[in-house]
Amino acid sequence: MGNIRKVWQPEIFYHITMRGNNKQRIFMNKGDFKFFTHTLGRANTIYSFTIIAYSLMNDHYHLLIRSPRVPLSEVLIFINQQYSNYFKRKYKFHDQLYETRYYTNMISDPKELLIVSKSIHQNHLYTQRTIMGKLENYPYSSYPFYVDEKKFKPSYINTSLLPALIKKYPEQKTESYNLYCENIQMEVEKSFHRQYSLT
Template identity: 35%
Template sequence: MPRQKRIWGPNRYYHIVCRGNRRDPLFRNASDFQAFLHILQQLHAKFPFQLASYCLMNNHYHLQIRSEEVSLSKLMSLINKRYANYYNTKHRLSGHVFEKRFYDNLIEDKERMLEVSRYIHLNPVEAKMTRKPEHYPWSSCYLYKYPHSAAPCFMHVDSLLGYYEGTREQRSEKYCRSLMIQ
Protein backbone atom coordinates (compact mmCIF):
# COMPACT_ATOMS: atom_id res chain seq x y z
CA MET A 1 0.00 0.00 0.00
CA PRO A 2 1.53 3.36 -0.99
CA ARG A 3 2.20 6.06 1.55
CA GLN A 4 -0.30 8.85 1.87
CA LYS A 5 0.77 12.08 0.26
CA ARG A 6 1.68 14.75 2.78
CA ILE A 7 -0.57 17.78 2.99
CA TRP A 8 1.28 21.07 2.66
CA GLY A 9 -0.09 24.51 3.33
CA PRO A 10 2.02 27.36 1.94
CA ASN A 11 3.09 29.88 4.60
CA ARG A 12 2.05 27.52 7.42
CA TYR A 13 4.59 26.55 10.04
CA TYR A 14 5.37 22.89 10.70
CA HIS A 15 7.39 21.12 13.33
CA ILE A 16 9.79 18.79 11.52
CA VAL A 17 11.92 16.06 13.12
CA CYS A 18 14.45 13.80 11.37
CA ARG A 19 16.43 11.04 13.08
CA GLY A 20 19.61 9.23 12.18
CA ASN A 21 19.23 5.69 10.88
CA ARG A 22 19.09 3.27 13.83
CA ARG A 23 19.38 6.45 15.95
CA ASP A 24 23.01 6.65 14.90
CA PRO A 25 24.70 10.06 15.06
CA LEU A 26 23.81 12.52 12.30
CA PHE A 27 26.44 14.96 13.49
CA ARG A 28 29.80 13.63 14.71
CA ASN A 29 31.67 16.91 15.05
CA ALA A 30 31.37 20.66 14.62
CA SER A 31 32.04 20.50 10.88
CA ASP A 32 29.01 18.23 10.42
CA PHE A 33 26.77 20.73 12.22
CA GLN A 34 28.26 23.58 10.17
CA ALA A 35 27.77 21.64 6.92
CA PHE A 36 24.08 21.15 7.70
CA LEU A 37 23.60 24.87 8.38
CA HIS A 38 25.50 25.65 5.17
CA ILE A 39 23.14 23.36 3.23
CA LEU A 40 20.19 25.28 4.69
CA GLN A 41 21.75 28.55 3.50
CA GLN A 42 22.37 27.15 0.00
CA LEU A 43 18.84 25.82 -0.37
CA HIS A 44 17.33 29.01 1.03
CA ALA A 45 18.89 30.90 -1.89
CA LYS A 46 17.06 28.65 -4.39
CA PHE A 47 13.86 27.82 -2.53
CA PRO A 48 12.96 30.50 0.04
CA PHE A 49 11.81 29.14 3.38
CA GLN A 50 11.77 30.46 6.93
CA LEU A 51 12.71 28.92 10.24
CA ALA A 52 11.23 30.22 13.48
CA SER A 53 13.49 27.90 15.48
CA TYR A 54 15.85 24.98 15.02
CA CYS A 55 17.97 22.63 17.07
CA LEU A 56 20.51 20.15 15.76
CA MET A 57 21.10 17.34 18.25
CA ASN A 58 23.61 14.51 17.87
CA ASN A 59 21.24 11.96 16.34
CA HIS A 60 18.29 14.08 15.20
CA TYR A 61 17.22 17.59 14.38
CA HIS A 62 14.18 19.83 14.81
CA LEU A 63 13.00 22.57 12.48
CA GLN A 64 10.08 24.94 12.93
CA ILE A 65 9.71 25.76 9.26
CA ARG A 66 7.46 27.22 6.62
CA SER A 67 7.84 27.42 2.86
CA GLU A 68 6.06 29.74 0.49
CA GLU A 69 6.81 28.19 -2.90
CA VAL A 70 8.03 24.62 -2.53
CA SER A 71 6.25 21.82 -0.70
CA LEU A 72 7.83 20.64 2.53
CA SER A 73 8.23 17.16 1.04
CA LYS A 74 10.40 18.53 -1.76
CA LEU A 75 12.32 20.87 0.54
CA MET A 76 13.01 18.16 3.14
CA SER A 77 14.00 15.75 0.39
CA LEU A 78 16.58 18.25 -0.87
CA ILE A 79 17.91 19.02 2.63
CA ASN A 80 18.20 15.37 3.63
CA LYS A 81 19.63 14.22 0.30
CA ARG A 82 22.34 16.87 0.29
CA TYR A 83 23.24 16.19 3.89
CA ALA A 84 23.26 12.40 3.36
CA ASN A 85 25.59 12.82 0.37
CA TYR A 86 27.90 15.04 2.43
CA TYR A 87 27.80 12.71 5.46
CA ASN A 88 28.43 9.50 3.53
CA THR A 89 31.27 11.05 1.54
CA LYS A 90 32.96 12.63 4.54
CA HIS A 91 32.70 9.58 6.77
CA ARG A 92 33.30 7.04 3.96
CA LEU A 93 29.96 5.34 4.43
CA SER A 94 27.16 4.21 2.16
CA GLY A 95 23.47 3.58 2.59
CA HIS A 96 20.78 5.30 4.60
CA VAL A 97 21.68 8.21 6.85
CA PHE A 98 18.13 8.96 7.99
CA GLU A 99 15.85 6.53 9.82
CA LYS A 100 12.68 7.10 7.80
CA ARG A 101 10.55 9.87 6.40
CA PHE A 102 10.58 13.03 8.42
CA TYR A 103 7.98 13.61 11.10
CA ASP A 104 5.84 16.69 10.50
CA ASN A 105 3.10 18.38 12.45
CA LEU A 106 1.17 21.46 11.32
CA ILE A 107 1.28 24.30 13.86
CA GLU A 108 -2.18 25.83 14.05
CA ASP A 109 -1.96 28.83 16.40
CA LYS A 110 0.14 31.19 18.55
CA GLU A 111 0.10 28.93 21.60
CA ARG A 112 1.35 25.98 19.58
CA MET A 113 4.02 28.12 17.87
CA LEU A 114 5.41 29.10 21.26
CA GLU A 115 5.04 25.58 22.65
CA VAL A 116 6.96 24.04 19.73
CA SER A 117 9.73 26.63 19.89
CA ARG A 118 10.04 26.03 23.64
CA TYR A 119 10.30 22.28 23.08
CA ILE A 120 12.92 22.76 20.35
CA HIS A 121 15.03 25.24 22.31
CA LEU A 122 14.91 23.21 25.53
CA ASN A 123 15.85 19.93 23.82
CA PRO A 124 19.58 20.18 24.69
CA VAL A 125 18.72 21.02 28.31
CA GLU A 126 16.42 18.01 28.59
CA ALA A 127 19.19 15.84 27.10
CA LYS A 128 21.59 17.25 29.73
CA MET A 129 23.92 18.59 27.04
CA THR A 130 23.84 22.11 28.50
CA ARG A 131 22.32 23.90 31.46
CA LYS A 132 21.16 26.95 29.53
CA PRO A 133 19.58 26.57 26.09
CA GLU A 134 21.17 29.77 24.77
CA HIS A 135 24.61 28.23 25.35
CA TYR A 136 23.98 25.28 23.05
CA PRO A 137 25.78 26.26 19.81
CA TRP A 138 23.58 24.33 17.35
CA SER A 139 20.26 25.90 18.19
CA SER A 140 18.55 29.17 17.30
CA CYS A 141 17.93 30.03 20.97
CA TYR A 142 20.87 32.45 21.10
CA LEU A 143 19.16 34.62 18.46
CA TYR A 144 16.32 35.25 20.91
CA LYS A 145 18.47 35.67 24.02
CA TYR A 146 20.93 38.00 22.27
CA PRO A 147 18.79 40.01 19.82
CA HIS A 148 21.74 41.81 18.22
CA SER A 149 23.28 38.53 17.01
CA ALA A 150 23.62 38.07 13.26
CA ALA A 151 20.89 35.68 12.16
CA PRO A 152 21.31 33.24 9.26
CA CYS A 153 19.37 34.23 6.15
CA PHE A 154 16.78 31.49 6.69
CA MET A 155 15.87 32.57 10.25
CA HIS A 156 12.73 34.61 10.84
CA VAL A 157 12.73 35.47 14.55
CA ASP A 158 9.87 37.92 14.10
CA SER A 159 7.51 35.02 13.53
CA LEU A 160 7.76 34.41 17.30
CA LEU A 161 8.73 37.87 18.55
CA GLY A 162 5.75 39.31 16.68
CA TYR A 163 3.50 37.90 19.40
CA TYR A 164 4.95 40.41 21.86
CA GLU A 165 4.89 44.21 22.10
CA GLY A 166 7.74 46.62 22.65
CA THR A 167 11.19 47.14 21.21
CA ARG A 168 13.11 44.22 19.77
CA GLU A 169 15.03 43.86 23.04
CA GLN A 170 11.81 43.93 25.08
CA ARG A 171 10.15 41.38 22.81
CA SER A 172 13.22 39.11 23.03
CA GLU A 173 13.20 39.42 26.81
CA LYS A 174 9.49 38.55 26.99
CA TYR A 175 9.97 35.57 24.66
CA CYS A 176 12.88 34.26 26.75
CA ARG A 177 10.86 34.76 29.93
CA SER A 178 8.02 32.74 28.40
CA LEU A 179 10.52 29.94 27.88
CA MET A 180 11.79 30.42 31.43
CA ILE A 181 15.21 31.35 30.06
CA GLN A 182 16.72 33.82 32.50
Protein backbone atom coordinates (compact mmCIF):
# COMPACT_ATOMS: atom_id res chain seq x y z
CA MET A 1 0.00 0.00 0.00
CA GLY A 2 3.03 2.28 -0.06
CA ASN A 3 2.79 3.40 -3.69
CA ILE A 4 -0.43 5.35 -3.26
CA ARG A 5 1.23 7.46 -0.57
CA LYS A 6 3.79 8.66 -3.11
CA VAL A 7 1.26 9.68 -5.75
CA TRP A 8 -1.54 10.88 -3.43
CA GLN A 9 -2.96 14.25 -4.40
CA PRO A 10 -5.54 15.63 -1.95
CA GLU A 11 -7.69 17.35 -4.60
CA ILE A 12 -8.02 14.26 -6.83
CA PHE A 13 -10.52 11.41 -6.71
CA TYR A 14 -9.18 7.85 -6.87
CA HIS A 15 -10.92 4.72 -8.04
CA ILE A 16 -10.05 1.99 -5.55
CA THR A 17 -10.79 -1.72 -6.01
CA MET A 18 -10.10 -4.21 -3.22
CA ARG A 19 -10.57 -7.95 -3.85
CA GLY A 20 -10.73 -11.04 -1.73
CA ASN A 21 -7.59 -13.18 -1.79
CA ASN A 22 -7.88 -15.82 -4.52
CA LYS A 23 -11.29 -14.30 -5.37
CA GLN A 24 -12.74 -15.49 -2.06
CA ARG A 25 -15.84 -13.83 -0.68
CA ILE A 26 -15.30 -10.94 1.70
CA PHE A 27 -19.02 -10.31 2.33
CA MET A 28 -21.10 -13.31 3.36
CA ASN A 29 -24.41 -11.70 4.34
CA LYS A 30 -26.25 -8.42 4.99
CA GLY A 31 -24.55 -7.99 8.34
CA ASP A 32 -21.14 -7.92 6.70
CA PHE A 33 -22.17 -5.26 4.20
CA LYS A 34 -23.63 -3.24 7.06
CA PHE A 35 -20.46 -3.51 9.13
CA PHE A 36 -18.34 -2.37 6.19
CA THR A 37 -20.41 0.78 5.64
CA HIS A 38 -20.30 1.35 9.41
CA THR A 39 -16.50 1.11 9.15
CA LEU A 40 -16.53 3.74 6.39
CA GLY A 41 -18.41 6.01 8.78
CA ARG A 42 -15.91 5.42 11.58
CA ALA A 43 -13.02 6.08 9.23
CA ASN A 44 -14.61 9.32 8.08
CA THR A 45 -14.83 10.69 11.61
CA ILE A 46 -11.06 10.26 11.86
CA TYR A 47 -9.82 11.12 8.36
CA SER A 48 -12.64 13.13 6.72
CA PHE A 49 -12.91 11.93 3.13
CA THR A 50 -15.51 12.11 0.36
CA ILE A 51 -17.00 9.24 -1.63
CA ILE A 52 -19.06 9.97 -4.74
CA ALA A 53 -19.63 6.36 -5.80
CA TYR A 54 -19.22 2.94 -4.25
CA SER A 55 -20.29 -0.62 -4.89
CA LEU A 56 -19.87 -3.60 -2.58
CA MET A 57 -19.89 -7.03 -4.20
CA ASN A 58 -19.49 -10.47 -2.65
CA ASP A 59 -15.78 -10.77 -3.43
CA HIS A 60 -14.65 -7.16 -3.96
CA TYR A 61 -15.55 -3.52 -3.50
CA HIS A 62 -15.15 -0.24 -5.40
CA LEU A 63 -14.73 3.26 -4.01
CA LEU A 64 -14.50 6.54 -5.89
CA ILE A 65 -12.93 8.54 -3.10
CA ARG A 66 -11.03 11.74 -2.33
CA SER A 67 -8.98 12.18 0.84
CA PRO A 68 -8.10 15.88 1.30
CA ARG A 69 -6.37 15.69 4.69
CA VAL A 70 -4.24 12.55 4.87
CA PRO A 71 -2.71 10.14 2.34
CA LEU A 72 -5.38 7.82 1.03
CA SER A 73 -3.22 4.85 1.99
CA GLU A 74 -3.82 5.64 5.67
CA VAL A 75 -7.58 5.68 5.13
CA LEU A 76 -7.53 2.36 3.30
CA ILE A 77 -5.27 0.70 5.85
CA PHE A 78 -7.73 1.64 8.59
CA ILE A 79 -10.80 0.47 6.64
CA ASN A 80 -9.27 -2.80 5.51
CA GLN A 81 -7.76 -3.68 8.88
CA GLN A 82 -10.96 -2.92 10.76
CA TYR A 83 -13.06 -5.00 8.41
CA SER A 84 -10.53 -7.84 8.19
CA ASN A 85 -10.38 -8.10 11.98
CA TYR A 86 -14.17 -8.20 12.15
CA PHE A 87 -14.39 -10.89 9.46
CA LYS A 88 -11.73 -13.08 11.07
CA ARG A 89 -13.39 -12.88 14.49
CA LYS A 90 -16.86 -13.55 13.16
CA TYR A 91 -15.98 -16.50 10.93
CA LYS A 92 -12.90 -17.78 12.80
CA PHE A 93 -10.99 -17.13 9.62
CA HIS A 94 -7.20 -17.38 9.87
CA ASP A 95 -6.01 -16.86 6.29
CA GLN A 96 -5.37 -13.67 4.35
CA LEU A 97 -8.67 -11.97 3.53
CA TYR A 98 -7.56 -9.53 0.82
CA GLU A 99 -5.21 -9.62 -2.11
CA THR A 100 -1.84 -8.17 -1.19
CA ARG A 101 -2.42 -5.16 -3.45
CA TYR A 102 -5.44 -3.12 -4.33
CA TYR A 103 -6.13 -1.55 -7.69
CA THR A 104 -5.95 2.24 -7.74
CA ASN A 105 -6.44 4.75 -10.52
CA MET A 106 -6.27 8.53 -10.29
CA ILE A 107 -9.32 10.17 -11.91
CA SER A 108 -8.55 13.79 -12.70
CA ASP A 109 -10.77 14.36 -15.75
CA PRO A 110 -14.41 15.29 -14.95
CA LYS A 111 -15.79 13.26 -17.85
CA GLU A 112 -13.86 10.25 -16.64
CA LEU A 113 -15.36 10.73 -13.19
CA LEU A 114 -18.80 10.37 -14.77
CA ILE A 115 -17.82 7.26 -16.74
CA VAL A 116 -16.15 5.49 -13.82
CA SER A 117 -18.97 6.32 -11.41
CA LYS A 118 -21.54 5.00 -13.86
CA SER A 119 -19.64 1.74 -14.24
CA ILE A 120 -19.32 1.41 -10.46
CA HIS A 121 -23.06 1.90 -10.05
CA GLN A 122 -23.72 -0.67 -12.77
CA ASN A 123 -21.14 -3.10 -11.41
CA HIS A 124 -23.61 -5.70 -10.13
CA LEU A 125 -25.11 -6.00 -13.61
CA TYR A 126 -21.79 -7.33 -14.90
CA THR A 127 -21.33 -9.91 -12.17
CA GLN A 128 -24.87 -11.28 -11.91
CA ARG A 129 -26.77 -13.06 -14.66
CA THR A 130 -30.09 -11.48 -13.80
CA ILE A 131 -30.82 -7.78 -13.53
CA MET A 132 -32.54 -6.82 -10.27
CA GLY A 133 -35.20 -4.64 -11.85
CA LYS A 134 -34.31 -0.98 -11.37
CA LEU A 135 -30.70 -0.03 -10.84
CA GLU A 136 -31.45 1.46 -7.42
CA ASN A 137 -32.78 -1.88 -6.18
CA TYR A 138 -29.24 -3.07 -5.53
CA PRO A 139 -28.81 -2.11 -1.85
CA TYR A 140 -25.03 -2.21 -1.58
CA SER A 141 -24.05 0.77 -3.71
CA SER A 142 -24.27 4.54 -3.43
CA TYR A 143 -26.73 4.80 -6.31
CA PRO A 144 -29.92 4.70 -4.16
CA PHE A 145 -28.73 7.95 -2.53
CA TYR A 146 -28.83 9.61 -5.97
CA VAL A 147 -32.35 8.38 -6.66
CA ASP A 148 -33.95 9.25 -3.32
CA GLU A 149 -32.86 12.67 -2.15
CA LYS A 150 -34.71 12.19 1.15
CA LYS A 151 -32.79 9.00 1.96
CA PHE A 152 -30.45 9.47 4.90
CA LYS A 153 -26.89 9.80 3.57
CA PRO A 154 -23.75 8.96 5.52
CA SER A 155 -21.51 11.97 6.12
CA TYR A 156 -18.91 10.71 3.65
CA ILE A 157 -21.32 10.55 0.68
CA ASN A 158 -21.50 13.50 -1.72
CA THR A 159 -24.31 13.30 -4.29
CA SER A 160 -24.08 16.83 -5.67
CA LEU A 161 -20.84 16.72 -7.69
CA LEU A 162 -21.75 14.17 -10.37
CA PRO A 163 -25.20 15.63 -11.21
CA ALA A 164 -23.54 19.05 -11.51
CA LEU A 165 -20.95 17.63 -13.93
CA ILE A 166 -23.67 16.18 -16.19
CA LYS A 167 -25.06 19.68 -16.70
CA LYS A 168 -21.66 20.88 -17.89
CA TYR A 169 -21.48 18.33 -20.70
CA PRO A 170 -24.54 18.58 -22.97
CA GLU A 171 -22.92 16.09 -25.36
CA GLN A 172 -23.93 13.39 -22.87
CA LYS A 173 -27.46 13.97 -24.16
CA THR A 174 -29.19 13.21 -20.89
CA GLU A 175 -31.27 15.29 -18.52
CA SER A 176 -29.84 13.98 -15.29
CA TYR A 177 -27.13 11.88 -13.72
CA ASN A 178 -29.69 9.19 -12.88
CA LEU A 179 -30.74 8.80 -16.50
CA TYR A 180 -27.08 8.70 -17.46
CA CYS A 181 -26.47 5.78 -15.07
CA GLU A 182 -29.58 3.94 -16.16
CA ASN A 183 -28.55 3.94 -19.80
CA ILE A 184 -27.35 0.34 -19.86
CA GLN A 185 -24.86 -0.34 -22.66
CA MET A 186 -23.22 -3.46 -21.37
CA GLU A 187 -21.67 -4.71 -24.61
CA VAL A 188 -20.26 -1.29 -25.50
CA GLU A 189 -18.77 -0.78 -22.05
CA LYS A 190 -17.26 -4.23 -21.45
CA SER A 191 -13.83 -3.16 -22.72
CA PHE A 192 -13.88 -0.08 -20.47
CA HIS A 193 -15.01 -2.25 -17.58
CA ARG A 194 -12.02 -4.53 -18.02
CA GLN A 195 -9.67 -1.56 -18.41
CA TYR A 196 -10.65 -0.16 -15.02
CA SER A 197 -10.86 -3.53 -13.22
CA LEU A 198 -14.52 -3.05 -12.41
CA THR A 199 -15.37 -6.76 -12.15
